[in-house]
Amino acid sequence: xxxxxxxxxxxxxxxxxxxxxxxxxxxxxxxxxxxxxxxxxxxxxxxxxxxxxxxxxxxxxxxxxxxxxxxxxxxxxxxxxxxxxxxxxxxxxxxxxxxxxxxxxxxxxxxxxxxxxxxxxxxxxxxxxxxxxxxxxxxxxxxxxxxxxxxxxxxxxxxxxxxxxxxxxxxxxxxxxxxxxxxxxxxxxxxxxxxxxxxxxxxxxxxxxxxxxxxxxxxxxxxxxxxxxxxxxxxxxxxxxxxxxxxxxxxxxxxxxxxxxxxxxxxxxxxxxxxxxxxxxxxxxxxxxxxxxxxxxxxxxxxxxxxxxxxxxxxxxxxxxxxxxxxxxxxxxxxxxxxxxxxxxxxxx
Amino acid sequence: xxxxxxxxxxxxxxxxxxxxxxxxxxxxxxxxxxxxxxxxxxxxxxxxxxxxxxxxxxxxxxxxxxxxxxxxxxxxxxxxxxxxxxxxxxxxxxxxxxxxxxxxxxxxxxxxxxxxxxxxxxxxxxxxxxxxxxxxxxxxxxxxxxxxxxxxxxxxxxxxxxxxxxxxxxxxxxxxxxxxxxxxxxxxxxxxxxxxxxxxxxxxxxxxxxxxxxxxxxxxxxxxxxxxxxxxxxxxxxxxxxxxxxxxxxxxxxxxxxxxxxxxxxxxxxxxxxxxxxxxxxxxxxxxxxxxxxxxxxxxxxxxxxxxxxxxxxxxxxxxxxxxxxxxxxxxxxxxxxxxxxxxxxxxxxxxxxxxxxxxxxxxxxxxxxxxxxxxxxxxxxxxxxxxxxxxxxxxxxxxxxxxxxxxxxxxxxxxxxxxxxxxxxxxxxxxxxxxxxxxxxxxxxxxxxxxxxxxxxxxxxxxxxxxxxxxxxxxxxxxxxxxxxxxxxxxxxxxxxxxxxxxxxxxxxxxxxxxxxxxxxxxxxxxxxxxxxxxxxxxxxxxxxxxxxxxxxxxxxxxxxxxxxxxxxxxxxxxxxxxxxxxxxxxxxxxxxxxxxxxxxxxxxxxxxxx
Ligand code: HEM
Ligand SMILES: [Cu+2]
Numbered sequence: 029x030x031x032x033x034x035x036x037x038x039x040x041x042x043x044x045x046x047x048x049x050x051x052x053x054x055x056x057x058x059x060x061x062x063x064x065x066x067x068x069x070x071x072x073x074x075x076x077x078x079x080x081x082x083x084x085x086x087x088x089x090x091x092x093x094x095x096x097x098x099x100x101x102x103x104x105x106x107x108x109x110x111x112x113x114x115x116x117x118x119x120x121x122x123x124x125x126x127x128x129x130x131x132x133x134x135x136x137x138x139x140x141x142x143x144x145x146x147x148x149x150x151x152x153x154x155x156x157x158x159x160x161x162x163x164x165x166x167x168x169x170x171x172x173x174x175x176x177x178x179x180x181x182x183x184x185x186x187x188x189x190x191x192x193x194x195x196x197x198x199x200x201x202x203x204x205x206x207x208x209x210x211x212x213x214x215x216x217x218x219x220x221x222x223x224x225x226x227x228x229x230x231x232x233x234x235x236x237x238x239x240x241x242x243x244x245x246x247x248x249x250x251x252x253x254x255x256x257x258x259x260x261x262x263x264x265x266x267x268x269x270x271x272x273x274x275x276x277x278x279x280x281x282x283x284x285x286x287x288x289x290x291x292x293x294x295x296x297x298x299x300x301x302x303x304x305x306x307x308x309x310x311x312x313x314x315x316x317x318x319x320x321x322x323x324x325x326x327x328x329x330x331x332x333x334x335x336x337x338x339x340x341x342x343x344x345x346x347x348x349x350x351x352x353x354x355x356x357x358x359x360x361x362x363x364x365x366x367x368x369x370x371x372x373x374x375x376x377x
Numbered sequence: 378x379x380x381x382x383x384x385x386x387x388x389x390x391x392x393x394x395x396x397x398x399x400x401x402x403x404x405x406x407x408x409x410x411x412x413x414x415x416x417x418x419x420x421x422x423x424x425x426x427x428x429x430x431x432x433x434x435x436x437x438x439x440x441x442x443x444x445x446x447x448x449x450x451x452x453x454x455x456x457x458x459x460x461x462x463x464x465x466x467x468x469x470x471x472x473x474x475x476x477x478x479x480x481x482x483x484x485x486x487x488x489x490x491x492x493x494x495x496x497x498x499x500x501x502x503x504x505x506x507x508x509x510x511x512x513x514x515x516x517x518x519x520x521x522x523x524x525x526x527x528x529x530x531x532x533x534x535x536x537x538x539x540x541x542x543x544x545x546x547x548x549x550x551x552x553x554x555x556x557x558x559x560x561x562x563x564x565x566x567x568x569x570x571x572x573x574x575x576x577x578x579x580x581x582x583x584x585x586x587x588x589x590x591x592x593x594x595x596x597x598x599x600x601x602x603x604x605x606x607x608x609x610x611x612x613x614x615x616x617x618x619x620x621x622x623x624x625x626x627x628x629x630x631x632x633x634x635x636x637x638x639x640x641x642x643x644x645x646x647x648x649x650x651x652x653x654x655x656x657x658x659x660x661x662x663x664x665x666x667x668x669x670x671x672x673x674x675x676x677x678x679x680x681x682x683x684x685x686x687x688x689x690x691x692x693x694x695x696x697x698x699x700x701x702x703x704x705x706x707x708x709x710x711x712x713x714x715x716x717x718x719x720x721x722x723x724x725x726x727x728x729x730x731x732x733x734x735x736x737x738x739x740x741x742x743x744x745x746x747x748x749x750x751x752x753x754x755x756x757x758x759x760x761x762x763x764x765x766x767x768x769x770x771x772x773x774x775x776x777x778x779x780x781x782x783x784x785x786x787x788x789x790x791x792x793x794x795x796x797x798x799x800x801x802x803x804x805x806x807x808x809x810x811x812x813x814x815x816x817x818x819x820x821x822x823x824x825x826x827x828x829x830x831x832x833x834x835x836x837x838x839x840x841x842x843x844x845x846x847x848x849x850x851x852x853x854x855x856x857x858x859x860x861x862x863x864x865x866x867x868x869x870x871x872x873x874x875x876x877x878x879x880x881x882x883x884x885x886x887x888x889x890x891x892x893x894x895x896x897x898x899x900x901x902x903x904x905x906x907x908x909x910x911x912x913x914x915x916x917x918x919x920x921x922x923x924x925x926x927x928x929x930x931x932x933x934x935x936x937x938x939x940x941x942x943x944x945x946x947x948x949x950x951x952x953x954x955x956x957x958x959x960x961x962x963x964x965x966x967x968x969x970x971x972x973x974x975x976x977x978x979x980x981x982x983x984x985x986x987x988x989x
Contacts, residue, residue: 059806060738060804060807070734072738074734075735082729085689085725089693089717092696093717093718100701100702101705101706102703110636113640119641119697120641120644120694124686127686134682138734142671145734146671199505200504207807211740212737216504234819238809240811242505244425245429246809317816319816326818
């Protein structure tokens with residue numbers, strides 16, 4: 029035990045150097061290599077340790093290979109036979125033992141981390157409990173202790189442990205926020221998974237679905253919004269406010285009869301067959317992938333995104349289950365734009 | 378006609394090679410299309426559904442139909458020669474194995490033109506692969522096509538086991554067998570234990586899809602995670618079915634071109650057996666994120682890491698085989714030498730993946746895509762290239778062109794590393810696998826572009842290889858018996874290509890590297906173990922072909938048994954299982970014929986042997 033620890037310690041400087049190099053890779057809100065929370069941190073530590081060990085192994089193999097290939101090329105005038113060596117018991121034992129030691133160096137912290145990651149926070153009084161449900165191709169987040177349900181944007185208080193319960197309404201999906209934590213599958217009932225992570229720093233993190241789930245699998249994205257505790261409380265309360273409807277009564281009627289049969293808003297009952305629309309105007313994205321961004325650098329204004337979506341749902345997300353507003357629900361272009369404008373203004377603050 | 382009725386292992390090897398080449402080409406084309414689609418963000422070259430069909434068929438084709446037959450081609454061409462036998466144990470079964478394999482593969486690929494290819498990934502996880510979420514016949518083609526092709530593989534595996542156990546030349550004890558024979562022997566044993574698992578899985582999935590059973594349907598009391606276990610209990614050993622023969626090839630090529638015997642032969646044998654054993658114990662490392670709990674994750678983590686130990690033994694033994702030798706850089710040896718660092722890189726990322734908490738991040742990302750392509754392409758395909766260039770003169774009597782061979786090597790290996798090295802970083806930067814496109818501004822763009830360029834270069838390498846084959850085939854077949862001059866094993870003692878009966882007289886084996894041993898004691902040929910006598914040969918027969926056609930028809934009939942054709946005759950034929958029945962009658966009829974009609978084969982008389 030002592031031995032392995034010492035071997036591990038010797039690897040530390042290299043691990044640190046590697047960490048610095050790798051940390052330059054990718055976006056802070058997306059990259060595994062730039063962890064923003066303890067769960068991702070723990071995976072990253074193991075990755076650094078294993079990469080270090082593996083680079084050492086590679087260096088050894090590469091240098092022996094290079095030496096052999098240069099040193100023992102056959103020269104044109106070579107005629108005599110090389111000595112036929114049977115093997116070497118000592119050497120063979122050596123390259124059995126060394127890998128074994130390296131494996132132990134990696135295995136010990138791995139096992140520790142596996143059990144740490146398996147900690148169940150579902151009975152933790154201080155943890156926020158969130159039921160995550162995967163749908164083709166959107167994410168639903170239900171805060172069981174608060175009676176609030178939302179979609180696409182997971183809002184969490186910074187620093188708090190979030191205890192997740194994961195399941196799916198249709199096929200398998202996998203819930204993944206690379207910079208905050210490793211992924212976990214959403215399975216059908218009976219094989220429900222639990223895990224937890226926390227985001228110490230406020231910010232918006234990009235989440236993905238990591239299990240092939242149909243044509244729009246690549247578009248099944250979501251955002252994790254880590255906010256201050258006060259902002260979180262405020263958000264919860266405004267989520268529970270009565271639903272807002274379009275001012276124009278005719279449009280309000282259309283919205284209710286055509287949209288709210290699947291979607292929910294405010295205090296309306298949530299049937300979970302489509303994303304909850306409460307406060308959609310203040311979300312990070314429309315449909316998870318049309319990024320809302322007034323500066324136009326990383327996306328378009330929310331109104332434009334809503335119009336894009338409502339005029340061409342199938343084009344934005346192939347194979348998605350929402351009926352087409354024009355063709356299937358009989359809305360006119362003006363009505364669609366009207367609803368888009370109303371939704372863009374449906375914000376929480 | 379000659380080719381349809383042959384039972385000669387050397388001709389069946391060539392059939393396997395052509396079939397493998399065909400499917401490998403299809404899989405390669407699919408790969409290029411996939412990479413073109415991913416060349417830039419939000420590309421619209423392919424639509425999402427087509428993309429998913431392409432990745433599914435690419436994976437399935439490559440694993441089951443592309444590299445497997447090339448492995449079987451080399452095993453068929455080489456094993457009987459290396460053990461000093463006149464054929465495999467059951468020549469008739471050997472032909473049957475090939476034809477069922479081919480017709481299974483053809484059935485699977487028919488899906489492209491018969492209403493939709495499978496689209497649930499080569500792993501076909503339920504519920505995505507059930508009729509509810511995959512409505513075309515695609516997945517039916519997958520289950521039934523693989524079932525039929527798998528039958529061929531199983532038959533082949535059993536045949537090699539029997540051949541190696543019973544048909545070794547006098548004096549060739551197990552510990553004197555060439556490493557390629559050992560690797561093939563262990564591979565065949567893995568096939569024997571792993572293929573029944575996938576067979577069961579595919580039958581259950583077929584029942585769920587065609588007969589509305591509920592094995593994997595949670596809402597009806599089934600279990601969708603069950604499929605993952607069944608699939609990977611087969612799936613992980615399968616990757617060792619693929620890589621062990623490559624290990625075997627490398628262990629043949631390197632000693633020949635280093636002019637030294639294999640370093641640590643007995644530890645190589647031991648390591649091979651250990652890898653096969655551990656290969657069966659680690660399937661759940663594909664399922665860390667499925668939610669097995671910490672105990673299972675810890676156990677499977679550690680057992681997976683252990684595989685690195687025997688693998689490491691092999692790598693160092695190869696390096697030390699060359700140590701003190703005289704290494705020649707012929708094309709086969711270039712591939713073998715390129716294999717070592719490339720495969721090592723795939724192996725070390727394997728160990729990284731084995732650490733479950735780290736795998737929570739790696740799993741289902743491009744990091745995994747990079748890992749298994751390093752192992753399968755950087756390991757197996759380089760190994761197969763080494764083997765093909767090495768044994769080509771023995772199989773066809775013609776040496777492949779060395780200059781073109783070297784061009785093949787350099788374009789292929791540079792293209793390969795360009796394609797897959799950057800994918801490690803794509804995965805770590807947050808790109809999940811199996812996505813048909815990705816949003817811009819995620820820092821994925823440049824690396825994907827590089828990857829696609831690399832794939833193009835690999836394609837160029839393949840084209841050079843094909844050109845080489847084409848040009849070579851137009852030259853006279855005049856390769857010497859021992860074209861590399863330092864051949865160590867029995868196949869180099871007979872003419873290239875070998876006569877129908879391989880060995881006029883069975884050779885007497887007096888040690889490891891039998892031919893080398895004779896050469897160094899001053900002999901030019903092997904000492905025979907028997908006098909010249911008449912050689913018994915099996916007759917050619919069309920029955921294996923017919924049996925496979927029957928199974929093929931039965932499979933198609935079963936698949937469409939529930940369809941509404943809107944045509945009274947078609948409906949009548951399919952819905953009453955008449956097509957299935959016709960297929961089965963052909964198959965069982967051929968079997969009956971085979972058992973009723975006694976065929977004693979024929980003999981080649983000694984006068985004929987002398988007069989050649
Ligand atoms: C040192 C030896 C090896 C180790 C330690 C190893 C480890 C692993 C692990 C842990 C995974 C799961 C990764 C994940 O999905 O997150 C994996 C995936 C995979 N490995 Fe290996 N592996 C080794 C050798 C091989 C070989 C020899 C092959 C094939 C010839 C291979 C082919 C694959 C494939 C195809 C996958 C991906 C499966 C999928 O998700 O579709 N591996 N390997
Ligand atoms: Cu998905």
